[in-house]
Amino acid sequence: MKYDVAVLGGGPGGYEAAIRCSQYGLKTVLIEARELGGTCLNRGCIPTKALLHGAEFYDEAKSAQEFGVLFDNLAFDYEKLAAYKDKIVSRLRKGIEGLEKAHGVNVIKGFGVLKNANEIEVNGETVVADHIILATGSSPFLPPIPGVDNKSVMTSDEVLEMKQCPESLVIIGGGIIGIEFATLFASLGKKVTVIEMQPDILKGIDKEIVKELSQILKRKGVQIIAGAKVTGIEEAEEITVNYEKDGQSNSAIGTCCIVSVGRKAQIDQLGLEAVGIKRNGSFVEVDAYLRTNIPNIYAIGDITGKIQLAHVATKQGMVAAENIIGKKKRMKYGVVPSCLYTNPEIAWIGLSEEEAIKAGKNIKIGRYGVGGNGKSSVMGQSKGLIKLVCDHATGEVYGAQIMAPRATDMIGEIAVIMECEGTIEELSDTIHPHPTVCEIIVEAAHDVEGLCCNAPPKK
Amino acid sequence: MAEFIIMPKQGLQMTEGTIMEWLIGEGEEVIADAPLFEMETDKLTITIDASAGGTLLKIIHGAGAVVPITEPIAIIGDKGEDFSALLDSIGAPAAAATVAESVEPVQIAEASIGTAAVKAPRTGRVFASPRAKMLAEEKGIDVADIDGSGPEGLIIEKDVLDFATNPISKTAATPLARKVAELENIDINGIQGSGVRNKVLADDVRSSASVSQAPVQMVQLLDEELIPIKGMRKIVAERMKQSLGEMAQANHRITVDMTNSVALREQYKAVSRKVSYNDIVLRCAAKALTEFPMMNSSWTSAGIVLKKYVNMGMAVAIEQGLIVPVIKNIHLKSLDQISKESSELALKAKENRLQPEDYSGGTFTVSNLGMFDIDGFTAIINPPEAGILAVGKLAKQPVVSGDEIVIRMMMQLSLTYDHRTVDGAPAAQFLKRIKELLENPMLLI
16 A cells, blocks of 8 residues: 555654644554553553542542541452543543544554565555654663563553552652552552652652652652662562662562653664664654654654653654644644642742752742642642742743643643744733632743732742 | 815915914814914924914814915814805815824825825825925935824824834834843944843843944943934024125125214113113114115125115024024114014014014124123124124223324224125125214114
8 A cells, every 4th residue: 555654663652653643634544452542642751640530539539538538448350440541541542533533534453564675564564654753652661670570560551450559659759640649559558669760759740849749759758768779579479679778778678569661662663774764872763853864764652762751752753743744844842741649739840949040040930839729728739749940030930830730731832932932021911810729820921029918928 | 164274374485384283172262362273384393472362163174284485274263154165165174184183194094085186106206394204314214114103194293203213013022131221321223132032031132232332332331312403503504604605705804883882871871771782783784785786785696785764683592502683674774673573573582482574584784792791703694694793891901192193982893894705805894884973873864
């Protein structure tokens, strides 16, 4: 079959790129070896959020008496939650299949391998295309630690397939994935130990927010060991993770161990060598237009090694599609929101206070605590804060860090004002609805000039 | 009884004027000698006072209208008075008045007056007030690019100024881009935008700044300020340049013993009559001019015009620049009269109350910088005059008298004359004559 565009990989980057190409009137084929929706839908964002939602529900139910909701024998059935998660994933996956069909994208199930710059072999047949978008994604990275291949050592892939909840866990890696799992299992009342090699967990997030989150996690029984290097994993009745911290050897014990130290590009056996596609370390090299060194072959998503987030892959897919029809669009990475589904949620975008200072920016900070927000109080939430980072002279919004209920739903507002090059004044002038959590944004904007009404005067 | 207010003639060369603003609205009360409207000629912008009181019944020509001199521009009379007959008597301009008042001048003009005399689209010509044209030329703006806000789309001065500060439509730019432009002192108009629908982004402004960084920085470092060339400055500049460009100006200097003039002034003072040294100089120069008519002439293309009267200009420094009020027929006036008129004119000049007739028609000029401690200086002739007398300070000086050094009140005079009309010798004789008169003021009698 001959196509205008062949998209290799049906994750959030590839499946939307295929639809967009089809919308542009290009005859498009989407080749996926496993399930449509990729890591995000099947082994990432969606299933973890389904599990976290259930766990949060359970966690809040424990204190629901205050709202007049009374339970007898409050209990938790992990198997049922896992089934709920599978149901959601399955429903969304069917949705994507339906969308591809509706948009006239031909979907081929099978492992595609590049033969040359215009041909992909899949299921023994050859697909011919003028343009190819590589979107094969990533898989969990297992570091070379002795004992990492033990049976009870899991990555996010296996954790999300569990039908039973382990009694205690040791999580290696205190990044986004590790902390979300820690939140999940701690909320279910399990003993969690997080071992992080960096001096602190959640690198890149505002230190004040990390500190507050760490306290919340500790109160839930999570033990965080930062600045520690894992030296080996031993499995017996239980699993023992040995680590070194401050020159001292120590160990953490759990019924299972989760390794969440990063993800690697899935580009082996793709036939990149046959076509001569250049790599950049373990990733595929692309330019600002997402072109590889082969003019008609584009690459998007985790394999480009830029920012490993579903929404970045999706945007890259849109940009690649536009460039295929000759729009000459550059991919920009300056305004990318990130989310962390803890309780309360954390979301951030652009530069943090420390990053901005490090970059030599002359900044002003607007800050507001969730404790002063009416809607949050109604929701029984008082933890969290927002920090807006903006330019001293121009008021340009450099970034925002939010820890608040529904923070992940609110960061989009900051993304829009940054993308549209609004300044702190426009943000400050915008009437925000009351009573909502998003009022903390306008309070922080007012605070930039020390004019926040709902806070005591700054000293 | 209802009567017309006409476009006043302000100065000899004026043929038409542009109404800038009516300070009194239709139906409002007009007070005699109080400001009624503002107008501009090709030379100046002035406020015209009402000559009589009453009610402003009708504005025939609204702001922006260019009206030939003596043509009716409004009707004044008693409140509620019927002025239709008066209005009918002039016909067409009344229709133009409707246009001037309407919110959408062009549409109404097309709808209601099929016979409207002037309309830009018909001829392809662009109509602009003389002052607007002058200003546009000065600023290097093509008037065709400007939308006129006057009647029938006439372009007035304000339109040119608006266009200069904000050409055509507002450039689409993000708030940040505008702020960066403001802070970096960059004109955002004309920057190529790279955003959605060519919106100017902050980076577009920054890159345009880096292209033209050097000059921008220089301006900041030197802390310069740009003063637009307009009004009096412009008029002075043009006249001075015209003067030096057209004439063959030469210069003589002479030192005068003012002892007797000082004594004369003291005698006046003794009888409580105030006369300044400059008044004495004016009187002496006037007398000398009657004796040397070539110094009181004008070079014209038709020939040299000899004037049998002396209208003496006296240069007065004012805040906005320099103006030369004129004492008319000074050769017929006594020292007392001259003294009275000169102080009146100087006061009017400083208070900005000079009327065009006060500063027009001069035949010769005296400029005095003695009060600034200037010993002597060379002045530039005020065209179309043939000479100018520059007066230095009056001070005690050691002077050789016979074989002795004595102390006398001395003063330096400097005559600039147009060598096209006056040669060196007669100019010297003229200056010598002024010296004689100043040294022997009884000769004035």
